[in-house]
Amino acid sequence: MIGRMPVAGRAAAARPRPSRGWLRRWVGLAFVAPWLLAFVAFDAIPIFSGFYHSFTDWSITGSPTRFVGLANYREAFTRDPLFWKAVTNTLYYIGFSVPIGIVTAFSVALLLNRRIRGTTLYRTIYYLPSVVPTVAATIVWTFIFETRRGILNWVLEFLHLPIVRWLSDPAWAKPALIIMSLWGMGSSMVIYLAGLQGVPQELYEAAEIDGASGWQRLVGVTVPLMTPTIFFNLMMGLINAFQVFNSAFIMTGGGPFNATLFYMLHLYNHAFRYFRMGYAAALAVVLFVVVLTLTAIVNRTSDRWVYYS
Amino acid sequence: MSSTVAEPGRVSRRRLLKLASMGVMCSLVACAAPSVTPVPTKGPTQPSQAQEAPSATPVSATPAPKEAITIRFWNVWGAAREELMNQIIARFEEQNPGIKVQNLVQPFERREENLLTALASSDPPEVLMATRAELLKFADDGLIVPVTEYVKAYNLDLGRFYDSEIGNMWWKGELYSMPMPTGGGITCLTLINQDMFNAAGKTPVIPKTWSELWEVAKEFTELDPKGIVKIGATVGTGASDFLAWLYCNNGSVYSEDLRQVTFASEEGIQTLDWMVRFTNEINGGVQNVTDFFAGPGEATEAQPWYNDKQLINFPNVSIFFHMKTYKPDMKWDMGPRPFNGANPNAKSQGLAGEAFAWSYVIPKVLKPEVRDAAFKWVRKITYDEDGGCWFMQQQGRPSPLKACNEAQLYYDANVHWDKVLEALKTDVSVQIMPEHARVRDILNQGVQSAMFGEKTPAQALQDAAREAQAVVDEYWSKRS
Numbered sequence: 001m002i003g004r005m006p007v008a009g010r011a012a013a014a015r016p017r018p019s020r021g022w023l024r025r026w027v028g029l030a031f032v033a034p035w036l037l038a039f040v041a042f043d044a045i046p047i048f049s050g051f052y053h054s055f056t057d058w059s060i061t062g063s064p065t066r067f068v069g070l071a072n073y074r075e076a077f078t079r080d081p082l083f084w085k086a087v088t089n090t091l092y093y094i095g096f097s098v099p100i101g102i103v104t105a106f107s108v109a110l111l112l113n114r115r116i117r118g119t120t121l122y123r124t125i126y127y128l129p130s131v132v133p134t135v136a137a138t139i140v141w142t143f144i145f146e147t148r149r150g151i152l153n154w155v156l157e158f159l160h161l162p163i164v165r166w167l168s169d170p171a172w173a174k175p176a177l178i179i180m181s182l183w184g185m186g187s188s189m190v191i192y193l194a195g196l197q198g199v200p201q202e203l204y205e206a207a208e209i210d211g212a213s214g215w216q217r218l219v220g221v222t223v224p225l226m227t228p229t230i231f232f233n234l235m236m237g238l239i240n241a242f243q244v245f246n247s248a249f250i251m252t253g254g255g256p257f258n259a260t261l262f263y264m265l266h267l268y269n270h271a272f273r274y275f276r277m278g279y280a281a282a283l284a285v286v287l288f289v290v291v292l293t294l295t296a297i298v299n300r301t302s303d304r305w306v307y308y309s
Numbered sequence: 310m311s312s313t314v315a316e317p318g319r320v321s322r323r324r325l326l327k328l329a330s331m332g333v334m335c336s337l338v339a340c341a342a343p344s345v346t347p348v349p350t351k352g353p354t355q356p357s358q359a360q361e362a363p364s365a366t367p368v369s370a371t372p373a374p375k376e377a378i379t380i381r382f383w384n385v386w387g388a389a390r391e392e393l394m395n396q397i398i399a400r401f402e403e404q405n406p407g408i409k410v411q412n413l414v415q416p417f418e419r420r421e422e423n424l425l426t427a428l429a430s431s432d433p434p435e436v437l438m439a440t441r442a443e444l445l446k447f448a449d450d451g452l453i454v455p456v457t458e459y460v461k462a463y464n465l466d467l468g469r470f471y472d473s474e475i476g477n478m479w480w481k482g483e484l485y486s487m488p489m490p491t492g493g494g495i496t497c498l499t500l501i502n503q504d505m506f507n508a509a510g511k512t513p514v515i516p517k518t519w520s521e522l523w524e525v526a527k528e529f530t531e532l533d534p535k536g537i538v539k540i541g542a543t544v545g546t547g548a549s550d551f552l553a554w555l556y557c558n559n560g561s562v563y564s565e566d567l568r569q570v571t572f573a574s575e576e577g578i579q580t581l582d583w584m585v586r587f588t589n590e591i592n593g594g595v596q597n598v599t600d601f602f603a604g605p606g607e608a609t610e611a612q613p614w615y616n617d618k619q620l621i622n623f624p625n626v627s628i629f630f631h632m633k634t635y636k637p638d639m640k641w642d643m644g645p646r647p648f649n650g651a652n653p654n655a656k657s658q659g660l661a662g663e664a665f666a667w668s669y670v671i672p673k674v675l676k677p678e679v680r681d682a683a684f685k686w687v688r689k690i691t692y693d694e695d696g697g698c699w700f701m702q703q704q705g706r707p708s709p710l711k712a713c714n715e716a717q718l719y720y721d722a723n724v725h726w727d728k729v730l731e732a733l734k735t736d737v738s739v740q741i742m743p744e745h746a747r748v749r750d751i752l753n754q755g756v757q758s759a760m761f762g763e764k765t766p767a768q769a770l771q772d773a774a775r776e777a778q779a780v781v782d783e784y785w786s787k788r789s
Contacts (some may be wrong), residue, residue: 035457058428059450060426061425061428061429061446061447061450061452062450062451062452063449063451063787064430080373081754081776082754135418142603142604146600146603146604147535147536147600147603148535148536163535165536165596165600167485167599167600167603168595168596168599168600168603169596170761189582249418250418255757256595256599256757256761257757257758257760257761258754258757269424269750271522272421272422272425273421273746273747273750274744274746274747274750275425275446
């Protein structure tokens with residue numbers, strides 16, 4: 001075929017032509033370019049910029065920015081009286097809201113996985129709250145938590161239990177927000193539900209033949225096979241709980257007496273109320289490092305308790 | 310057969326990439342377009358006769374734009390006020406055919422965040438509603454333009470404003486806005502519910518001193534195991550309440566040169582000690598007070614004041630609008646805020662400009678002709694009778710313009726209007742600094758720690774003062 005080509009054509013054929021692999025790479029890159037550009041513009045650059053600004057006294061409002069070295073970090077760890085308060089509050093919130101959230105969502109998913117009449121309706125009902133905007137949900141919960149007329153205290157009174165000052169007592173404000181966080185469990189419940197439907201039926205049958213009780217089937221079959229889903233929800237729960245903000249911002253403003261001053265709220269105050277973006281950036285970097293470390297630890301330990309087969 | 314030539318009717322890969330690149334380029338060019346989009350107008354480009362012509366030359370000396378300028382007006386005048394503002398805009402646009410105003414009401418809960426990021430951007434709204442503390446910060450950092458020259462150019466008479474009100478808008482010898490509504494009228498009022506006095510068979514009393522307030526509040530407050538059933542009065546539990554009472558005890562928040570915090574003075578400690586005792590002994594503690602007023606804010610009819618469950622109230626002037634809405638038949642009376650009768654130097658005083666004191670700022674990055682248009686709008690909503698004055702009158706709340714408050718319609722709508730004006734006269738313009746928000750939050754920590762019994766009032770204020778002083782020193786060290 002080449003022998004029949006004109007001279008010019010032969011010269012062209014002799015030049016190295018771009019391989020199909022090269023083209024495929026470029027076309028592939030062109031397709032991912034929108035995401036990549038958005039990632040660089042809205043994630044990578046802000047992350048590096050935040051890291052850089054954490055070493056400055058940048059205020060965003062235009063006053064001259066100075067390089068202050070580690071001063072912002074020193075201030076956070078040694079001089080800011082509310083930093084440790086915010087850290088403690090956030091750890092308390094994570095320590096309770098994440099495990100309680102996992103257990104509750106998993107339990108509800110187990111119930112909704114049973115073949116009973118109206119399952120679809122129940123699933124919708126349990127999922128609905130997670131699509132309600134936080135602001136609206138927060139206002140509803142403000143009424144629920146009211147000391148004198150709130151539904152929760154009405155239930156406690158009905159059960160002859162002492163009433164609780166949910167939002168005015170520093171000891172109860174955090175538990176109140178933890179209870180409220182369960183309101184949005186619908187999304188993780190749906191994930192559990194999907195996971196439960198992927199558990200092979202023959203394993204249950206085999207366990208039943210071996211005489212396993214319902215509890216034994218749950219512990220020996222369901223839970224082990226659900227560990228990848230639990231692991232995913234644990235990771236997402238941890239990351240979200242570290243960034244808890246809206247409920248405290250709208251409902252309590254960090255009170256009473258700083259009981260709900262969470263880390264993100266503290267960061268927000270410095271950034272947008274005091275215009276101390278440099279210091280806020282340092283707080284964000286600390287949070288980033290902590291979340292990254294914790295995620296890595298959980299990831300590392302997952303070999304011991306997550307079953308993928 | 311592979312070919313680089315596109316089949317007829319099909320687009321080649323190269324051509325596709327070329328088109329995509331052109332699309333991206335066009336998008337980028339569109340993004341980089343000027344911030345103010347000119348809007349073609351149907352009317353004339355010169356100001357109409359209805360608009361009062363400025364008596365001096367325009368400040369920017371730029372020719373009048375041929376196309377309309379759009380003023381994006383960020384504000385928090387939501388709910389019923391939005392429609393009132395739209396009416397002012399309609400009048401303004403009629404008077405200024407070359408200018409269009411977009412009324413952009415912002416959600417209050419994210420106001421600070423939005424304001425700051427917008428102002429720091431290269432394309433901020435042309436006029437933004439900001440508190441006095443924010444105005445000082447932005448002015449100090451050179452983000453907004455002073456309007457002193459505009460005021461001179463248009464021969465505006467600043468004497469039309471109350472001194473305490475226009476005084477709040479200055480920073481380092483330059484005027485940065487004009488006020489609307491009053492920055493005062495926030496803490497100077499004491500309202501009593503006469504219906505509650507009458508129901509109890511008592512003669513209505515407007516307490517003038519702290520001890521009178523104590524006696525009346527104690528007599529009327531009812532507690533049960535769940536907390537407060539009816540409240541005589543609350544003296545508040547946070548920094549803003551503390552400052553209001555501090556000024557009625559001859560105290561202050563800063564020294565005159567703004568270099569020292571002074572709230573931990575003898576008067577300050579006395580004030581906080583009285584507040585803590587009042588809250589504990591009469592209202593049964595800070596938690597009772599928080600629970601009693603829990604809910605979605607003072608502007609709702611569920612609040613105790615509108616339900617004969619609160620005898621004495623220390624509201625701001627917006628209460629008249631809400632009372633007209635929620636309980637128009639309520640019998641009430643009013644006087645100035647009680648002062649510490651045990652301190653011979655103390656008197657009733659209201660705070661003007663310590664909190665809120667709304668202003669309307671113009672970003673520095675605007676083009677001169679847009680700045681001119683922005684100032685015209687600022688003038689309309691602050692200085693003009695058919696603008697800011699009318700807006701306040703419709704809400705029954707006082708204007709920072711003295712003459713505006715003399716309108717008969719105020720007296721018709723509010724039987725105690727003369728007392729409102731008397732109370733407003735007790736307002737003092739509180740000197741604050743650009744770091745005031747931070748100082749205020751530190752003070753709030755101190756007040757709360759005393760209220761929750763973690764520290765004594767003296768210890769709480771001294772600790773807060775030490776911390777706040779460090780903030781003040783840091784600010785001045787950067788400016789030296």
